[in-house]
Amino acid sequence: MNRFLSLFLTSVLPPLLFFALLVLLWHLGVVLFDIKPFLLPGPLRVARAIADHFPALLYATGLTGLGALSGFLLSFAAGFLIALLFSQSRIIARSLYPYAIFLQTVPVVAIAPLIILWIGHGFQGVVAVSFIISLFPIIANTTSGLTSIDPNLLDLFAMNNASRWQVVRKLRIPSAVPAMFTGAKISSGLSVIGAIVGEFFAGYGTDDFGLGYLIILTNGQAKTDYLFACILFCTLLGLAVFTSISLLSNFLLVRWNGGED
Amino acid sequence: MKKLLLFPIFLLLLGCGGDKAPPTDPSLTRVRLALNWFPEAEHGGFYAALEHGYYRQNGLEVEILGGGPDAPVIQRVATDAVEFGVSNADDVLNARAQQAPVVALMAPYQINPRCIMVHAGSGIERIGDIADITLALSQRPAFSHYLRKKFPFTGVTIVPYPGNVTQFLMDPHFAQQGYLFSEPFVARNKGGDPRSLLVADVGFNPYASLLIATEEAVAQRETVISAMVRATVAGWEQYLRDPQATNRRIHRLNPEMSLDILAYGAEESRPLILDPIARQQGLGQMSLERWSGLLEQMIEAELIAPGAVEPGRAFTTRFLP
Numbered sequence: 001m002n003r004f005l006s007l008f009l010t011s012v013l014p015p016l017l018f019f020a021l022l023v024l025l026w027h028l029g030v031v032l033f034d035i036k037p038f039l040l041p042g043p044l045r046v047a048r049a050i051a052d053h054f055p056a057l058l059y060a061t062g063l064t065g066l067g068a069l070s071g072f073l074l075s076f077a078a079g080f081l082i083a084l085l086f087s088q089s090r091i092i093a094r095s096l097y098p099y100a101i102f103l104q105t106v107p108v109v110a111i112a113p114l115i116i117l118w119i120g121h122g123f124q125g126v127v128a129v130s131f132i133i134s135l136f137p138i139i140a141n142t143t144s145g146l147t148s149i150d151p152n153l154l155d156l157f158a159m160n161n162a163s164r165w166q167v168v169r170k171l172r173i174p175s176a177v178p179a180m181f182t183g184a185k186i187s188s189g190l191s192v193i194g195a196i197v198g199e200f201f202a203g204y205g206t207d208d209f210g211l212g213y214l215i216i217l218t219n220g221q222a223k224t225d226y227l228f229a230c231i232l233f234c235t236l237l238g239l240a241v242f243t244s245i246s247l248l249s250n251f252l253l254v255r256w257n258g259g260e261d
Numbered sequence: 262m263k264k265l266l267l268f269p270i271f272l273l274l275l276g277c278g279g280d281k282a283p284p285t286d287p288s289l290t291r292v293r294l295a296l297n298w299f300p301e302a303e304h305g306g307f308y309a310a311l312e313h314g315y316y317r318q319n320g321l322e323v324e325i326l327g328g329g330p331d332a333p334v335i336q337r338v339a340t341d342a343v344e345f346g347v348s349n350a351d352d353v354l355n356a357r358a359q360q361a362p363v364v365a366l367m368a369p370y371q372i373n374p375r376c377i378m379v380h381a382g383s384g385i386e387r388i389g390d391i392a393d394i395t396l397a398l399s400q401r402p403a404f405s406h407y408l409r410k411k412f413p414f415t416g417v418t419i420v421p422y423p424g425n426v427t428q429f430l431m432d433p434h435f436a437q438q439g440y441l442f443s444e445p446f447v448a449r450n451k452g453g454d455p456r457s458l459l460v461a462d463v464g465f466n467p468y469a470s471l472l473i474a475t476e477e478a479v480a481q482r483e484t485v486i487s488a489m490v491r492a493t494v495a496g497w498e499q500y501l502r503d504p505q506a507t508n509r510r511i512h513r514l515n516p517e518m519s520l521d522i523l524a525y526g527a528e529e530s531r532p533l534i535l536d537p538i539a540r541q542q543g544l545g546q547m548s549l550e551r552w553s554g555l556l557e558q559m560i561e562a563e564l565i566a567p568g569a570v571e572p573g574r575a576f577t578t579r580f581l582p
Contacts, residue, residue: 036339036359036361037359037360038335038336038339038356038359038360039336039361113423117427121420121421122418201423202420203420213400216400216401216421217401220399220401221355221401221564222335222352222356222359222361223355223359224359225359
């Protein structure tokens, strides 16, 4: 059996079969209990909604995905720099870390309107909200990775008169890569949520719309089948972002552990 | 998002019967009325009927349940979680397009209070002339889609409705949706220069603050329905005559609504409720012509598929006194 076939059978087929079973139960439930579409649409209705609105759904997913990706990349860059700063100065870390935690605990729906007021509507507002939500896991995980170094290795570097920057470049950063990617995987999902919540408040121009806009629209107009279609696309987007980040991190980790210098 | 959590609850409610608490007075029928927003002047007639005892006089013990943003009125009525609800005509048509069996029983507002609030200093006198500004519109209701289809709105950036007048006060090139006697009143109080452009004036005029119930209730609980409609019409007539006691009640329930704004709301509502049609045919009347017209507009704005809704089945006037 070649690799792809075995990969398909072990990793892809079981979740697909489970999904098929869920869809079957869902359909039976809707039919047997005569549940009306405005309450819970059956899978056939949702499929028809997807078919009817496919271009719109695709466009919206793309726009939301772009917002999420931008927010994520920004949070990865900024989070890395902040974590680097924290790893170099304990007093800065102690002063500022609680505020990083604030990013984690403050309810997004409460601060999003404020962010929009300061940064503006449209793409920049969406990216800003996505950025704020994705930031903390990067900071937390990267800081942890940069500071949890084997003391023996630190001694080794000290014995060889390594400069602070050399320690950072050749010891801390390579050691932190696994932790960084853990943070990245967490943030990738959050960045999608952030983009959608951002769209609730930031909206876009007259004819531009992301998944957040479609969710508000379909929700308010009781178009529950279309709403379910949007949710499906949101989920797929989150899955796509998460999978790409995971694949990228696995690839880079293999390369890195090969001994970059 | 919260609505998704309510779905399993509604499914449970479908299975449950109606094991309600026993009424305080066994001779009265207990019913609940779900509002579509926080208690405000737009619900004045319902509270007036409660305040002045009209519901009791007609054999009903009515509990009014306040709503808020995203209040799932249609879902609660359609699943028999509550007996009556307050909604607008465009929401009723959307619901019926999704096979929710709700029916409108009476329409207090013959003229919908929806308006676009612009700066008086902007020189904009008609909705069709709006151009080169930022316009905050919610995409939930039908009117924003209708307006966007009908008018070019050149150079206009549409942003979501913020729920307050802060941006309007800060930015002279900002306009937003509003209700005739809410946002403009608040903006003026805070020193702004609002000008209200009524959406009904451009031809989009869904009935507002409708009393709704299910098709089944209309068919099988005629006495209760009849009593509710009768008392509610009397309540609205009373609210327009003298809203003071009712407004005090609403203010207690919703302190955000000052007595000033409620009094203003009651006053400004009079021409919207007692328009020439209501004066001639009675408060609360509805016509097939208007329901069909609204349906046509919503189909044109691509909100409802053609043939999905029979307008005649969305309402009934047979309980109106």
